[in-house]
Amino acid sequence: MCLGQGGEEMRKERVVVGLDVGTTKVVAIVGNIANGTIEVIGMGKAESHGLEKGVVVDIGRTITSIRKAVEEAENMADVKIESVYxxxxxxxxxSINNSGTVSINRPDRIITEEDVRRVVDTAQAIQIPPESEMIHIIPRQYIVDGQxxxxxPVGMTGTRLEVDVHIVTGAITAVHNLVRCVESLGIGIRxxxxxxxxxxxxxxxxAEKELGVVLMDIGGGTTDISVFRGGDIWFSKVIPIAGEHITNDITVGLQTPIEEAELVKKQHGTALVDSVGEDEKIEVATIGGDEKKTVSKKKLAKIIEPRVEELLDLAMQEVEDAGYRDLIPAxxxxxxxxxxxxxxxxFAAQRYDLPVRRGKIPQGIHGLRDIVESPIYATSIGLLRYAVETKDFKKPEYYDRKRSSSGSTITKKLMAWFNRFFRG
Ligand SMILES: Nc1ncnc2c1ncn2[C@@H]1O[C@H](COP(=O)(O)OP(=O)(O)OP(=O)(O)O)[C@@H](O)[C@H]1O
Ligand SMILES: [Mg+2]
Structure with a gap:
């Protein structure tokens, strides 16, 4: 955003933008931040054609979608978007969990920000897969002399400082292609x-994060899984199967064009075969013809249910493999x-015998209600929240290509960007 003196710039200083480059859509949401609450003042959306399974595969088409979404959001919010989350x-x-330890040798034994940096630095000294880089290093908890x-821990007294971190890594090429798309439009990445x-x-x-909960963001191309416990993130994983696979199955199963399959899924689809009566019928378009054909709703449900089952089972298997299946009472x-x-x-509640709910946006967000409340925009709204959460940090460091290539003190070797992240 414009950072500077004067009224206009001061107003913009509080504006943040979340950019979600999804497999089916690109969304830019502009938020105005005041006293820790977010007011959504603009939104732009474009169909996305340059991604497969959450990853940019066509830079030109991705740039076109981002440009459209950004311009729309700019017009609605009446701001110029200069940087995004x-x-x-x-x-x-x-993702991997790791820990680090440093000793505090100064006579006063008072822990400083520099000590915190040092200890996080030691915690990130691990082997990561070749061709990957660190995206987040999230300090989960600090331990001072065993406590x-x-x-x-800044300001506390101790001789030994430890940290537990959650480290998220991604493929260098995937990260850089996304960065290129955004930067080629003259937009900086915060x-x-x-x-x-x-x-x-x-x-x-x-409360959910404290108790233990799994979040599944089931989009078009990917299902993003994360596990929280004790207020902190413990596990994150992305699997390449989601809504588009359900649509594809319908296309094949009902012999209907993909656009029709998508419509039918949203209007008449269900993950519960048993909830549909034998005699319920729907009309669907045929491939290459103008006429419609009649199919039973049960047939549609029989296509959807197994795919949903497979998808959720795969996601739950990840949770199980990571050891959290019995640690998610929420x-x-x-x-x-x-x-x-x-x-x-x-379906999920029955199958896994767990409480299951659809995510609703919690307090602290206002503005365009239909956007704020739809699960389709959860990622973009979350990006705004991320900006708020990290704003109060004494020294936030954020992605900066110049810095990561020339090398900052902490992140040089691994081209990581240290990112202090607080509990949401
Ligand atoms: N009412 C509905 N019923 C069933 N599916 C729906 C409904 N509305 C949207 N979807 C599906 O949600 C998917 C898009 O979700 P979303 O916008 O979260 O994905 P995305 O962010 O673009 O993709 P990704 O996160 O996977 O990269 C599509 O597959 C679409 O068919
Ligand atoms: Mg998404």
Missing amino acids: VGIAGKHIT DGITD QIVLEPIASSLAVLSS GLVLTGGTSLLNGITE
């Missing part, structure tokens, strides 16, 4: 944010466009 997903994303559960983290900030309550929260599918929450 951009979300990233894709199956190249992996754990500390969120901010921060790249893992989409599951953004979504979680939009739809999870502190259950499952579903968001993303596919969470709007009829019966999906009920």
Whole structure:
């Protein structure tokens, strides 16, 4: 944003923009931030054709979509967008937990910000897959002389400082292609944010995160999974299967064009075969013809249910493999466009015997209500929230290409950008 003196710039200083470059749509949302609350003042949306499974595969088409979404948002909000918080997903994303330790040797033993930096620095000294880079290094808790559960150790006294971190990595090429698309439009990137983290900030309550909860953002091309416990993120993963796969199955199963399959899914689809009566019928278009044909709604449900089952099972398997299956009493929260599918929450609740709800945007967000409330915009709204959460940091560091290539003190070797991230 414009940072400077004077009335106009002062007003813009509080404007932040979230850019969600999804597989089916690109969304730019402009928020005005005042006293920690966000007022949505503009939104732009464009169809997305340059991504596959959450990853940019066609730079030109992606740029076109981003340009359209950004221009629309600029017009609505009447601001010039100069920088954005951009979300990233894709199956190249992996996460690991690690810890680090430093000793405090000065006579006063008072922990400084520099010590915090040092300890986080040691925690990120791990092997990451080749061709990947760190996207987030999220300090989960600090431990001072054995006392754990500390969120901010600065000013405390101790001789030994430890940190537990959650590290998210992504493929260098995937990250850089996304960066190129945004930067080629003359827009700066304040921060790249893992989409599951953004979504979680939009739809999870502190109580759920405290208790233990799984968030699944089921979009068009990817399902983003994240697990929270004790207020912190413990696990994040992106799997390349989502709503488009359901649509494809309908296309094949009903022999109907893809646009029709998409419509039918939204209007008549359900994840619960048993909820549909034998005699319920719908009309669908045929491929290459003008005429419609009649099919039973049950047939449609029989196509959808197994795909949903497979998708959710794969996601739950990830949770299980990571060891969190029995640590999520708050259950499952579903968001993303596919969470709007009829019966999906009920299906999941029955199958996994867990509480399941559709994500709703919590307090602190106002403005264009229909946007703010739809699970389709959870990621973009979450990006705005991320901006708010990180704003109060004493020294926020954010993605800066010049810095990452020339090398900052902490991040040089790994081209990471250290990102202090607080509980949402
Ligand atoms: N009412 C509905 N019922 C069923 N599915 C729906 C409904 N509304 C939207 N969807 C599906 O949601 C998907 C799009 O969701 P979303 O906008 O969250 O995806 P995206 O962010 O573009 O993609 P991704 O996050 O995977 O990169 C599409 O597959 C669409 O068919
Ligand atoms: Mg998405």
